[in-house]
Structures are given as C-alpha cells and as structure tokens.
Amino acid sequence: MAKIPFIVLAAAMPTAAPAQPSGEAAALIAEIGWVLYVGAAAIFVAVAVLLALAMFGPASLRRRLSRPALIVGAGIAFPVAVLTALLLYVLSPTSAATRAAAPLAARIEVTGELWWWRVRYLDASGALLFETANEIRIPTGQPVEFLLKSDNVIHSFWIPELGGKLDMIPGRVNRMRALARTPGTFRGHCAEYCGAQHAQMRLDVQALAPAQFEAWMRAQREPARAAATPLRQGEQLFMQACASCHAVRGTSAAGTLGPDLTHLGSRPSLAAGVLPNNVGALGGWIAGSQHIKPGNGMPSFDQWPGEDLRAVARYLESLK
Known part of the structure; x- marks a missing residue:
C-alpha cells in the first residue's frame, strides 16, 4: 500500500x-x-x-x-x-519595478481578430508607425510593451517562452511588458477559446539583435515596391478583388477588414500560422480559404482559373 x-x-x-x-x-x-x-x-x-x-x-x-x-x-x-x-x-x-522604469524599445498594439492577430507598431505618442499581421519582432535585451485589445470576443495573448497569459477583453486595453534575453523564434497562441478556429490562431514572434530590429523597423515603414512588369496582371486582379478588405501601402489598396499585406512576402507563415509562406500556399489559400480554415472572414476564390491564382500569388509573394 x-x-x-x-x-x-x-x-x-x-x-x-x-x-x-x-x-x-x-x-x-x-x-x-x-x-x-x-x-x-x-x-x-x-x-x-x-x-x-x-x-x-x-x-x-x-x-x-x-x-x-x-x-x-x-x-x-x-x-x-x-x-x-x-x-x-x-x-x-x-525586478518588475526596475523593468517598468527602463525605456521602452517598442510599443506594440495587438488586437485579437477572428481568427488572426492585427499588429500595429506605435511611436512614443501613440501614433501608428506601420501595421502588420500574425508576426511580432522585438529586440533582445530591451523591454517592449504590448497593448492588448479585442473588438469581438475574449482572446488570451500568450507567448510561453516570454511571459504569462493576459486576456484581451472587448472594451478595454490590457498592458504587458516583455524582455527577451536571447535571440530566437517563439510561437504565440490564443489561450482562450474564441470560436471555431481558435486552435488555428497562432503568432510568430522573433527576438532580434537590436541592430537587426532597427533595420526591420525601417524596412517595414517603407511602402510596398512597385510591381514589375511580369507582376502587373496579379496586381490588377488583386486591386479588383481584394483591395476593399486588404491594404498595401504605396498602392490604392486601403481596406481594413483583413490583414495589412504591405510586406506579406517577408512573413514566415500565412493565415495565422496555418500554412508556410510560399507561392503554392498563397494560391491554395486564395482558392480555398474556407476549406483550409472554415468560418474565417475571407471568401474562397475557387472560381478563378489557375493562371489568375498564380498571378495574384506571385504578386503577393513579391511584397517584401
């Protein structure tokens, strides 16, 4: 016994x-x-x-x-x-009091959407520097502050290797400080059930050396490069079908319902961590988003011929 x-x-x-x-x-x-x-x-x-x-x-x-x-x-x-x-x-x-007194390297507003992450980098006064989606990059050895929001249901922001969970509650802003001690790539999650695709709501987080982080920030603030001639067909199709929901800075696309795609080609994954980021996955997502992630806010463009899908996918992949 x-x-x-x-x-x-x-x-x-x-x-x-x-x-x-x-x-x-x-x-x-x-x-x-x-x-x-x-x-x-x-x-x-x-x-x-x-x-x-x-x-x-x-x-x-x-x-x-x-x-x-x-x-x-x-x-x-x-x-x-x-x-x-x-x-x-x-x-x-x-040491929380010491960390609170340290100057911030970045202020990052993260909004839980259905089912992806809207990420906005802010300056010291709270003005928008640029917007991205489903990825966060921070410097090592310097504190950053996350401003956590939701406009729909309760989400929970969690990057296990950097800190604890904090809920994102509609109608209020919760704040979290984090300091990455070493460079690396970490996976963030929504830790509060938020609907049908809760399990498919992931976040890529990279901690970079301060110089690399500053270079990335400068690149992200730039508008998208003009489409080269071979990409013009894809750009035109995108403007016709996608610009009402998505933004690409430097073009006439200024939608706010979906993720900002200005530098989509440099992101590690698609659809909040569901797919790797490459031309084939982009084409598959455009054609079958409702089959891959049912219930998300983007319709499937399964009526498009393969040539059009490839053209739009190549244009999006070029946005780096």
Whole structure:
C-alpha cells in the first residue's frame, strides 16, 4: 500500500525537458513554478512516509504519532506556516519595478481578430508607425510593451517562452511588458477559446539583435515596391478583388477588414500560422480559404482559373 503514493508522484514528474524561458517574465514564472512543485513534492513524500510509519511502524512509534499535539502541529500549524511562506514568496517584490522604469524599445498594439492577430507598431505618442499581421519582432535585451485589445470576443495573448497569459477583453486595453534575453523564434497562441478556429490562431514572434530590429523597423515603414512588369496582371486582379478588405501601402489598396499585406512576402507563415509562406500556399489559400480554415472572414476564390491564382500569388509573394 505504501508504494502507491510514490507511483503517483513518479507519474506526476515531468517526462521531457521543458522549453527554456527566454524572457524575464517567463523565467520568473518558471522559478516560482519549480519552487512550488518541489516544495509540494517534498511535503507529499514526507506525508507519505509518516502515513506508512503510522500504519506499519513499531507500536511505540505509532503511539507517538497519534498524540494530539503532533496532529495539531502537523495538521494545522505546519500547513499554515508553509502556505504563508509560499504566498509571501510568490508575492515578494521582483525586478518588475526596475523593468517598468527602463525605456521602452517598442510599443506594440495587438488586437485579437477572428481568427488572426492585427499588429500595429506605435511611436512614443501613440501614433501608428506601420501595421502588420500574425508576426511580432522585438529586440533582445530591451523591454517592449504590448497593448492588448479585442473588438469581438475574449482572446488570451500568450507567448510561453516570454511571459504569462493576459486576456484581451472587448472594451478595454490590457498592458504587458516583455524582455527577451536571447535571440530566437517563439510561437504565440490564443489561450482562450474564441470560436471555431481558435486552435488555428497562432503568432510568430522573433527576438532580434537590436541592430537587426532597427533595420526591420525601417524596412517595414517603407511602402510596398512597385510591381514589375511580369507582376502587373496579379496586381490588377488583386486591386479588383481584394483591395476593399486588404491594404498595401504605396498602392490604392486601403481596406481594413483583413490583414495589412504591405510586406506579406517577408512573413514566415500565412493565415495565422496555418500554412508556410510560399507561392503554392498563397494560391491554395486564395482558392480555398474556407476549406483550409472554415468560418474565417475571407471568401474562397475557387472560381478563378489557375493562371489568375498564380498571378495574384506571385504578386503577393513579391511584397517584401
């Protein structure tokens, strides 16, 4: 009988190495989690040992373990002391105040849509610098602030390797600070069920060296390059069918219902992480978006001939 608690404990232990935190907030969460886990495991083992001794130990030991003083101490005083200590540890001041005082490298407004992420980079006064979708890039070693919003349902913004979850609630703006300690590519998620395609609402996050981040920011603020002659047919088709929903800065396309596509060709994925970003995937998404991601806001252009699909896909792929 005494073996059962140890089997349960072993089953609860992690079986694979967890992802290493890359952000200050994620590192703090991981530290708190491990302290609580190790402390709980130690208490569990101690209680299991006492239980085994009380059931199967020598009679003299069992008599001592049955004393009222021990029951009061172990059953009331010990849990109160331990839980109070853990609570004070979890709520203890951290370096949050220091991080709050540090100058921000970027202010990024993220809006949860159905089912994708609208990402807008803002200057210090809150004016728009540029807009992108389903990708975020931040500098390493410098704090950034996320302004989290939703205009439809509740979403939850979560980049596990950088920090904790924070809800995006219609009618209010929640703020989160993050600091990436090392370069890398991370995957963000919506962590609150938000409808049919909740599981297909992912986010690409890249932490870059500060110089690379500044170069990316400058490139993103530029309008799209003019379409070369071989791409003109695709551009014309796009303007006719897509410009009412999508924007491409530097052209007459100024729609706001769908993602800004100004530099679509430089993004790592399509449709909020559903497809890789290449010409074939672009053509497939245009022709069958409702088959790939049912219920999203973009209709399927399955009536277009293959030549038109390829032309529009090549034009979009050129937007870098």
